[in-house]
Amino acid sequence: QKEVEQDPGPLSVPEGAIVSLNCTYSNSAFQYFMWYRQYSRKGPELLMYTYSSGNKEDGRFTAQVDKSSKYISLFIRDSQPSDSATYLCGMVTAGGTSYGKLTFGQGTILTVHP
């Protein structure tokens, strides 16, 4: 079983839709959670970062973490064609080591069509 499982998609939605991207994890040591966005032929870039259960909002993006269920989500409101990209969840362990291993999900390809 992989430590991090991400809905593979692909996901295709019309412009303006609400998008929900999800990951589950099995390692209770994960304490830091993030979402990276990767455009075609580019490297991933950090989109959202959180370390506590609950919601974190940044413009049209909301990151949600439920540590009790080991589940994280990214919501995109009023999706735009420019949001079309691959979205990767990433998780980091905390404590006990000077290196917080960053483990990624498989990525979800999102297409927002006009």
Place this chain on the structure above:
Amino acid sequence: DADVTQTPRNRITKTGKRIMLECSQTKGHDRMYWYRQDPGLGLRLIYYSFDVKDINKGEISDGYSVSRQAQAKFSLSLESAIPNQTALYFCATSARTSRSTQYFGPGTRLTVL
């Protein structure tokens, strides 16, 4: 100018050839990483380095080696390339003070025939 650069951006080579991928950064970060990305498998860590004298294997280091020539430079070598090493390769950096925020280069698309 990009903070993390990778060369080459694309490379086609043959089985058995030695290949070196290079990464340079101007972010002043101590930590550097090499990942490979395959469809459906996400990003997997090959090697990471906390500073010039500290190099560690990641989850898929077999068939790869690295060299940290300076704080700003981290190279990945494939000693004898094989077709299943065909993938996208990314270099990333992070600051000593942050264990989570990694900054990625644009990637190298490597094809081994």
